[in-house]
Amino acid sequence: xxxxxxxxxxxxxxxxxxxxxxxxxxxxxxxxxxxxxxxxxxxxxxxxxxxxxxxxxxxxxxxxxxxxxxxxxxxxxxxxxxxxxxxxxxxxxxxxxxxxxxxxxxxxxxxxxxxxxxxxxxxxxxxxxxxxxxxxxxxxxxxxxxxxxxxxxxxxxxxxxxxxxxxxxxxxxxxxxxxxxxxxxxxxxxxxxxxxxxxxxxxxxxxxxxxxxxxxxxxxxxxxxxxxxxxxxxxxxxxxxxxxxxxxxxxxxxxxxxxxxxxxxxxxxxxxxxxxxxxxxxxxxxxxxxxxxxxxxxxxxxxxxxxxxxxxxxxxxxxxxxxxxxxxxxxxxxxxxxxxxxxxxxxxxxxx
Ligand code: CP
Numbered sequence: 001x002x003x004x005x006x007x008x009x010x011x012x013x014x015x016x017x018x019x020x021x022x023x024x025x026x027x028x029x030x031x032x033x034x035x036x037x038x039x040x041x042x043x044x045x046x047x048x049x050x051x052x053x054x055x056x057x058x059x060x061x062x063x064x065x066x067x068x069x070x071x072x073x074x075x076x077x078x079x080x081x082x083x084x085x086x087x088x089x090x091x092x093x094x095x096x097x098x099x100x101x102x103x104x105x106x107x108x109x110x111x112x113x114x115x116x117x118x119x120x121x122x123x124x125x126x127x128x129x130x131x132x133x134x135x136x137x138x139x140x141x142x143x144x145x146x147x148x149x150x151x152x153x154x155x156x157x158x159x160x161x162x163x164x165x166x167x168x169x170x171x172x173x174x175x176x177x178x179x180x181x182x183x184x185x186x187x188x189x190x191x192x193x194x195x196x197x198x199x200x201x202x203x204x205x206x207x208x209x210x211x212x213x214x215x216x217x218x219x220x221x222x223x224x225x226x227x228x229x230x231x232x233x234x235x236x237x238x239x240x241x242x243x244x245x246x247x248x249x250x251x252x253x254x255x256x257x258x259x260x261x262x263x264x265x266x267x268x269x270x271x272x273x274x275x276x277x278x279x280x281x282x283x284x285x286x287x288x289x290x291x292x293x294x295x296x297x298x299x300x301x302x303x304x305x306x307x308x309x310x311x312x313x314x315x316x317x318x319x320x321x322x323x324x325x326x327x328x329x330x331x332x333x334x335x336x337x338x339x340x341x342x343x344x345x346x347x348x349x350x351x352x
Contacts, residue, residue: 002302003112004120004295007130007170015137021294022138022287029062035297036065042095043069044087045122046078046102051263051285052122052131056099059292068095084329085114092117097299103228104325106347110332114307118299125323126160126229127348132262133166134295135288139280140219142287143258148175151216155182155243156223156268158189160230163262164223168193172200179204180213184239187225192349195340210243214253220245222261222268222281246270250278260284317352319345 025032041060045053049071057067069091070076078087084107091098092115100111101122108121108128123129140147152171154164158181168189171177179197181189181204188206197204207213214220222245230236245259250273261269261281273279316334319326325347326332335346342351 002299002305003108003115003118004130004299005108005112006121006128007133007166010170012173018134018291018294018298019138019141021297022291025293026290032063032293032297034064036060036063036300039063039065039097039300040095041065041067041069041296042091042098043067043071044076044091044098044100044102045069045071046073046100046107047123049101049122051288052101052129055285055289056120056122056131056292056296058289059296062289063293063296065096065296069099083331084110084325085331088114088119089116091115097296102325104328105321105323105350106325106345109347110325110329112307113332116305116307118302118305120295120299123162124325125348126162126165126226128166128169129162129262130166131292131295132163132288133170134291135284136163136167136221136260136262137170138287138291139260139284140258142283143280144218147171147177149177150218151178151180152219152221153180153182153210153213153217154221154223155210155245157187157225157229157239158183158223159187160226161223161262164221165190165193167221169196172196172202177202180217181206182208182210182213182243184208184242186235186239190349191342191351192339192344195342199340210245211249211252214249214257217253217257220253220257220259222259222265224261224264224266224268241267243268244270245273247272247276250276253278317343319348319350319352321345321348321350324348324350 088111097118099120099122103125105125105127107124112119225240227236258280337346
């Protein structure tokens, strides 16, 4: 857990340790108010954000540290054509930790190749969003006491929702979690997630309707249809508004079901349920700041890092995913991984 690119390498011990620090921070924030004095966090947001950007900044400030960075690449030298590599070398020269959001899949892994300090991914395109997952795990644990044994429904854009991909990848490590994957047929989970669920022998059901399944759920994870990831705007127009959680649907849910949403929402959760005690999404965003405080403390223990020297392969296998960071940052070394029986691009996880 030197860089936070995905949570694949997070052990259960590390999760319990992070969660324990998070609980201590929530109980006694004053004990932590000076822990990052003299430390600087660079916050590089190439894509819009409210929660992830502000909560990381608030987390560092509450730890007594300082923040530099940009929330719009147009105000940085990225607008003059600077590469991701050069930007990261600079940011990691000035700061002790870098938090980065980028629209390209695999951008966080690419950044980690050139950074001399820990990289925390704040989301890479439609791929992964690991700190949102820590936020989600924290919220579920606080509401339910445990994650093992839950029936969780993911509803909405499961193809493009990076928060969904990251959370599924983490939940397969817990015991007896049952997955109900509710989406239009055009927006089902990507193959790498389906393979992961099979590899871990998880029970999962891919369905199109929310109504029949809502009574069995312990957690309902709503997501936005991600307009910015659609190539065809007409397809977005056809699919938007397909799921709307309202009071009527909530009457059929368990009394202790919790509704989560990474936010922002558009219309998929009606404002009329905001006051329902089962609406956990604003509390979820609040938990995000505290678990990110625990995470910043954790990665700062790594200190300075010597970026790995990568040997070029003689016959590299190139990724053809148009959303992959390797398509725009051409100097990146091609790297592959294995997912199930498939060879995948190590940056974006798409099959090669
Ligand atoms: N949950 C989340 O990623 O929200 P933002 O896009 O506002 O950061």
